[in-house]
Amino acid sequence: MSPDTPHLDPIFGRLTLDAIPFQEPILLGTFAVVVLLGIVVVGVVAYFNAWGYLWREWITSVDHKKIGIMYIILAIVMLVRGLADAVMMRLQQAMAFNGADGYLPAHHYDQIFTAHGTIMIFFVATPLIVGVMNFVVPLQIGARDVAFPFLNNIGFWLTTMAAMLVNLSLFVGEFSQAGWVGEPPLSGLADLPGVGVDYYLWALQISGVATIIGGINLLATIMRMRAPGMTFMRMSIFTWSSLCVNALIVLSFPFLTIAVSLLTLDRLIGTHFFTLDAGGNPMAYVNLVWVWGHPEVYILVLPALGLYSEFVATFCSKRLFGYNSMVVALVSICVIGFIVWVHHFFTMGSGASVNAFFGIATACVAIPTGVKVYNWLFTMYRGRIRFEVPMMWTISFMFVFLLGGLTGVLNSIPAADYVLHNGMMVVAHFHNVAIGAITFAMLAAIDYWFPKAFGFRLEPFWGKVAVWSWTIGFFVAWMPIYVAGFVGVTRRTRVFDDPSLQPLYIIAAIGTAIILVGVVAFLIQIYVSIVNRKALRDVTGDPWGGRTLEWSIASPAPDYNFAFTPVVHDVDAWADMKARGYKRPTEGFKAIHMPKNTATGIIASILVFIFAFAVIWYMWWVAAISFLLLLGVLIGHTFIYDRSFHIPEDVVTRTENERTRLLAQQG
Amino acid sequence: MKLHHFYALLPLAAILAGCNAVELNPSGDVAVQERDLILYATELMLIVILPVAFLTTLFAWHYRHDNKSARYEPEWHHSTPLEVVVWGIPIIIIAVMSVTTWKTAHTLDPYAPITRLGPDQPVPPGTKPLVIQVVALDWKWLFIYPEQGIATVNEVAAPINQPIEFRLTADRTQNSLNIPAIAGQVYAMPTMETELHAVVNKVGEYRGKSSRFSGTGFSEMHFWFHGLSTEDFGKWVAQVKTAGGTLDTATYQQLQVQSVSEPVHRYGSVDPQLYKLAVDQCVGKPGNLCLSTIRANDFKKGNGLCRPNVSASN
Ligand code: HEM
Ligand SMILES: [Cu+2]
Numbered sequence: 001m002s003p004d005t006p007h008l009d010p011i012f013g014r015l016t017l018d019a020i021p022f023q024e025p026i027l028l029g030t031f032a033v034v035v036l037l038g039i040v041v042v043g044v045v046a047y048f049n050a051w052g053y054l055w056r057e058w059i060t061s062v063d064h065k066k067i068g069i070m071y072i073i074l075a076i077v078m079l080v081r082g083l084a085d086a087v088m089m090r091l092q093q094a095m096a097f098n099g100a101d102g103y104l105p106a107h108h109y110d111q112i113f114t115a116h117g118t119i120m121i122f123f124v125a126t127p128l129i130v131g132v133m134n135f136v137v138p139l140q141i142g143a144r145d146v147a148f149p150f151l152n153n154i155g156f157w158l159t160t161m162a163a164m165l166v167n168l169s170l171f172v173g174e175f176s177q178a179g180w181v182g183e184p185p186l187s188g189l190a191d192l193p194g195v196g197v198d199y200y201l202w203a204l205q206i207s208g209v210a211t212i213i214g215g216i217n218l219l220a221t222i223m224r225m226r227a228p229g230m231t232f233m234r235m236s237i238f239t240w241s242s243l244c245v246n247a248l249i250v251l252s253f254p255f256l257t258i259a260v261s262l263l264t265l266d267r268l269i270g271t272h273f274f275t276l277d278a279g280g281n282p283m284a285y286v287n288l289v290w291v292w293g294h295p296e297v298y299i300l301v302l303p304a305l306g307l308y309s310e311f312v313a314t315f316c317s318k319r320l321f322g323y324n325s326m327v328v329a330l331v332s333i334c335v336i337g338f339i340v341w342v343h344h345f346f347t348m349g350s351g352a353s354v355n356a357f358f359g360i361a362t363a364c365v366a367i368p369t370g371v372k373v374y375n376w377l378f379t380m381y382r383g384r385i386r387f388e389v390p391m392m393w394t395i396s397f398m399f400v401f402l403l404g405g406l407t408g409v410l411n412s413i414p415a416a417d418y419v420l421h422n423g424m425m426v427v428a429h430f431h432n433v434a435i436g437a438i439t440f441a442m443l444a445a446i447d448y449w450f451p452k453a454f455g456f457r458l459e460p461f462w463g464k465v466a467v468w469s470w471t472i473g474f475f476v477a478w479m480p481i482y483v484a485g486f487v488g489v490t491r492r493t494r495v496f497d498d499p500s501l502q503p504l505y506i507i508a509a510i511g512t513a514i515i516l517v518g519v520v521a522f523l524i525q526i527y528v529s530i531v532n533r534k535a536l537r538d539v540t541g542d543p544w545g546g547r548t549l550e551w552s553i554a555s556p557a558p559d560y561n562f563a564f565t566p567v568v569h570d571v572d573a574w575a576d577m578k579a580r581g582y583k584r585p586t587e588g589f590k591a592i593h594m595p596k597n598t599a600t601g602i603i604a605s606i607l608v609f610i611f612a613f614a615v616i617w618y619m620w621w622v623a624a625i626s627f628l629l630l631l632g633v634l635i636g637h638t639f640i641y642d643r644s645f646h647i648p649e650d651v652v653t654r655t656e657n658e659r660t661r662l663l664a665q666q667g
Numbered sequence: 668m669k670l671h672h673f674y675a676l677l678p679l680a681a682i683l684a685g686c687n688a689v690e691l692n693p694s695g696d697v698a699v700q701e702r703d704l705i706l707y708a709t710e711l712m713l714i715v716i717l718p719v720a721f722l723t724t725l726f727a728w729h730y731r732h733d734n735k736s737a738r739y740e741p742e743w744h745h746s747t748p749l750e751v752v753v754w755g756i757p758i759i760i761i762a763v764m765s766v767t768t769w770k771t772a773h774t775l776d777p778y779a780p781i782t783r784l785g786p787d788q789p790v791p792p793g794t795k796p797l798v799i800q801v802v803a804l805d806w807k808w809l810f811i812y813p814e815q816g817i818a819t820v821n822e823v824a825a826p827i828n829q830p831i832e833f834r835l836t837a838d839r840t841q842n843s844l845n846i847p848a849i850a851g852q853v854y855a856m857p858t859m860e861t862e863l864h865a866v867v868n869k870v871g872e873y874r875g876k877s878s879r880f881s882g883t884g885f886s887e888m889h890f891w892f893h894g895l896s897t898e899d900f901g902k903w904v905a906q907v908k909t910a911g912g913t914l915d916t917a918t919y920q921q922l923q924v925q926s927v928s929e930p931v932h933r934y935g936s937v938d939p940q941l942y943k944l945a946v947d948q949c950v951g952k953p954g955n956l957c958l959s960t961i962r963a964n965d966f967k968k969g970n971g972l973c974r975p976n977v978s979a980s981n
Contacts, residue, residue, distance in 0.1 A: 106882075106927075110880075110882070179880055186840055317741055321745070325754070345854075347777075347843060347853055348861075349861040352773045352778070363761050367761055370715065370753075371753050371757060374756075375753065377723060378753075380726040382737075382738050383739065384732050385732055395727055398723050399720060399723065402716045405716070409712060412768075413772075415775035416701060416704050416705045419852075422878040490877070493886045494885075494886040496886075
């Protein structure tokens with residue numbers, strides 16, 4: 001169908017009751033569960049009369065810590081959602097041998113891997129890193145909030161609305177079937193005329209814009225809001241990696257915006273940017289999307305590498321080895337990351353020298369990455385290693401990452417890529433990094449900063465169960481897939497013609513089950529810790545013997561973060577302060593100037609959601625109204641002049657006195 | 668297999684024992700070289716990775732918190748010699764590998780005509796490659812033998828030790844021609860023509876498939892590649908010839924209809940223009956409006972502002 005189809009209903013556009021998949025029991029069941037859960041949540045909130053609290057303290061909040069936490073909650077919910085897809089694929093692939101068709105028809109299977117990839121990248125990995133950066137970076141640089149608190153709030157709500165939009169597509173309409181980067185001609189109107197690709201494009205568009213907003217915000221924050229004395233070469237490595245990542249975001253995400261916009265135009269108003277006829281060229285999309293896509297993988301992995309640097313130094317009770325090298329390595333990864341995108345399509349017939357250039361550039365990334373591994377190693381050397389949960393994640397990561405690095409470099413050699421491209425080897429490689437580097441780092445980060453967010457530590461036993469299950473599960477689930485890659489199995493395959501592969505896929509399914517144990521252990525860990533929160537209370541504010549500024553303040557961090565702006569004299573500012581016998585001031589507190597909450601973020605985001613939904617279904621009148629309302633709300637927002645308030649002196653004094661009392665109790 | 672490759676295989680060998688690892692045991696010279704390249708690069712990297720894995724284990728154990736006898740130097744964080752090593756080793760490894768990367772990108776370039784049938788076995792002078800034109804359709808493979816004047820669907824054959832020149836295009840969706848035992852893959856894309864040069868050295872039946880996701884029937888888009896002796900290849904061609912049927916624009920239009928798990932078809936004769944028309948996207952278009960014509964018209968209309976796209980081999 002296209003916009004000028006004659007049967008378009010003037011009110012509902014192309015939306016009819018057929019859009020709801022009544023004939024698919026799996027989907028209908030899931031839908032019922034989601035609706036039920038929704039009702040339960042609403043019921044619980046209503047029962048505790050918590051709407052006002054949620055609205056004031058969270059939904060409209062501009063506090064970077066709360067926004068960070070909300071990003072992480074969104075990501076965890078979406079992680080469970082993405083894993084459900086993974087389990088379905090694993091079951092299908094374990095079954096579909098010897099002529100068996102499995103239980104998922106192609107139409108459904110193709111939606112699932114697209115949904116899994118899209119959700120995992122845009123609504124799990126990205127919100128996780130954005131959430132952690134949001135929470136941690138201002139604390140580490142000694143700031144009270146980010147540079148643009150309102151943008152932070154609207155960025156979060158746009159991301160959430162995009163996540164809801166993309167999930168809605170399963171229940172009202174269909175999911176895209178064109179893979180997670182949605183390359184034409186497959187994603188063009190001619191091949192996939194349904195709403196799936198449109199949902200996908202709008203979800204990417206909205207979350208992409210949200211990510212750019214967030215990137216600008218954190219970039220400005222790190223550039224302009226560091227505590228006095230914190231020169232660039234005194235920032236923590238995690239802050240450095242955040243700086244690099246946000247620069248990458250600001251430079252690369254516009255390419256995604258362009259690619260997605262042009263493809264949307266092709267589908268919506270019949271332009272020919274990427275069509276096969278009338279001068280369109282699908283190659284243009286492939287280039288644009290990978291000019292964004294490759295930096296995107298560094299956007300996801302660099303914060304993880306930054307996090308490991310923090311954990312290693314903290315839990316080895318030792319200064320990080322080779323700080324300057326680490327910084328040089330980070331910056332060079334960023335720069336090289338921009339000249340490697342062609343390695344995603346060596347097999348599309350570019351010339352030998354072009355391929356060789358991009359192949360070598362790609363392999364060069366292994367140099368700074370290798371340096372980082374060595375530096376963690378030498379940080380452990382002559383340290384005192386405490387195997388707390390974040391450190392266990394780190395050690396596990398170091399082994400898993402060695403394998404991921406090896407296979408990554410293999411893929412970078414064009415002549416090897418002719419064999420490996422689009423094979424299970426590539427899939428195993430990127431899960432190696434997506435799970436073993438990114439997900440591990442984020443789970444470790446949650447464990448590490450949980451006390452700073454909520455005032456109590458997470459119970460370590462279940463954390464350790466999670467570490468072991470994820471680690472063992474990773475190897476059991478993905479080593480067979482590496483083998484499948486070497487045997488020559490192609491990705492996105494739904495049924496197999498070679499029966500000798502079945503054992504591999506059965507082992508992989510078992511590994512996935514072990515990973516699920518890890519996910520459940522993590523959820524139990526949070527539950528058990530909430531129950532035992534009194535016993536796990538972090539009184540000192542510095543439960544790990546931390547080295548950076550966030551550990552100098554109370555747990556949970558007060559709204560204003562720092563009663564007095566700290567002054568920095570060295571890398572690892574807090575370790576330095578402790579070493580020089582720093583005395584925390586206990587009087588002389590002043591009122592603190594803070595940004596005010598705002599409802600514009602959520603209202604505007606809901607309008608964006610409605611607008612996108614209406615355009616996807618060609619309900620032009622709804623689109624027009626919601627767009628005008630959106631403009632009105634945004635313009636209206638500019639007339640709000642009263643955007644800040646003071647936390648009164650006595651509140652600050654009371655909060656800080658409470659900390660003084662707790663610390664004194666400690667002895 | 669060369670002996671030194673054996674070590675790189677050790678960790679894999681255990682798991683691979685049960686499977687027939689095509690990519691590790693190929694039957695075509697190009698695929699053999701590609702496999703050797705992968706093994707070589709793996710070994711090269713293991714030189715760094717194994718010691719690091721060992722040291723990680725060692726340090727994690729030795730410097731554990733409760734080992735009070737281990738040395739503890741909380742302020743030690745810099746050492747110039749170590750930093751030189753830390754940067755030096757990866758630089759050397761990557762530099763060494765880059766030389767190979769550059770060389771093999773050229774020697775194993777899918778566009779480069781085959782120059783050898785195996786190690787120390789150059790192609791005899793005067794050998795002409797067997798040309799096979801390939802069209803990826805939704806969801807089946809069409810193979811046209813212009814010199815033999817035959818065509819097949821979802822089945823392809825070639826004589827051993829004669830270079831093969833695949834010329835690839837597609838009808839609607841992008842696919843990738845992948846016969847792992849013979850050579851790496853190259854994409855088949857609509858409106859464009861790509862090339863893949865390969866050779867098969869051993870008689871046998873090899874799996875072929877698409878390696879680029881192209882929609883509903885993608886998983887079933889596989890076929891058999893018959894590696895035949897020269898004699899048997901002659902017989903096979905004769906067989907196909909007697910199968911009758913002509914591949915012309917009318918039959919092509921039937922093939923353009925989407926279908927899953929299409930059975931093998933054989934055509935005893937072929938419209939010699941067909942492949943060109945397929946690349947040019949003309950078959951079945953009203954008024955024979957080919958892409959090249961449209962582009963030429965656009966070029967005229969645009970007063971030279973928009974250049975015609977160069978379609979073939981991009
Ligand atoms: C934790 C367990 C996970 C399992 C068992 C799993 C499983 C899978 C499977 C079976 C596929 C399809 C492979 C194929 O094409 O044949 C897939 C694809 C993919 N996965 Fe995962 N996955 C997991 C976690 C993740 C994570 C954490 C991420 C990213 C952060 C991720 C990102 C992707 C992407 C981008 C694709 C490609 C989708 C496409 O082909 O368009 N996965 N995964
Ligand atoms: Cu890349």
